[in-house]
Amino acid sequence: NAGVTQTPKFQVLKTGQSMTLQCAQDMNHEYMSWYRQDPGMGLRLIHYSVGAGITDQGEVPNGYNVSRSTTEDFPLRLLSAAPSQTSVYFCASRPRGLRPTNEKLFFGSGTQLSVL
């Protein structure tokens, strides 16, 4: 059981380039989300999805696009990279439902992105 898999682990971009951060989970979780982590800022929600075909914006969505064509995959696209997007990006998932065992968010290992 691989859990939540993110690729790549490291990426360097030039300003204006585009790229896609990949996230896949094999736990059949309906909910998936993307966070960015910056020093002293904690984790901030970028976009999230509660199921295939359904996405919504989080706290800091500007400059990012997402889509959810399958339950397993939730890619994050940077349309035109900017230095302000230099950050560590985490993908997370969890099942829907209210049982205590379903409440935990499972995190991927992160992608460290530098935009020059």
Add this chain to the structure above:
Amino acid sequence: ELKVEQNPLFLSMQEGKNYTIYCNYSTTSDRLYWYRQDPGKSLESLFVLLSNGAVKQEGRLMASLDTKARLSTLHITAAVHDLSATYFCAVDPLRGSQGNLIFGKGTKLSVKP
């Protein structure tokens, strides 16, 4: 807007000492989470607190939730070096299955011999 505030943000402790990390949040919620992050690593779930008065313990860590005071605490007993990490609390502001969590800025704990 829901705000989640942790304090302290930095904590340097000696081994064997006790200390408490505080997590205050600004709106009604009965779900609070604690995570641990080691440098360069992902987040590991420590505790899920789902009701007022909930208390959970694992090893030298104990977490509690007071929903009336909108406060959670993470108590460290007889700290050891292995507990050095950054600890985050997070609140689910929406009851139900949206699943979004709002995180505090984290408390960086350093346990020194």
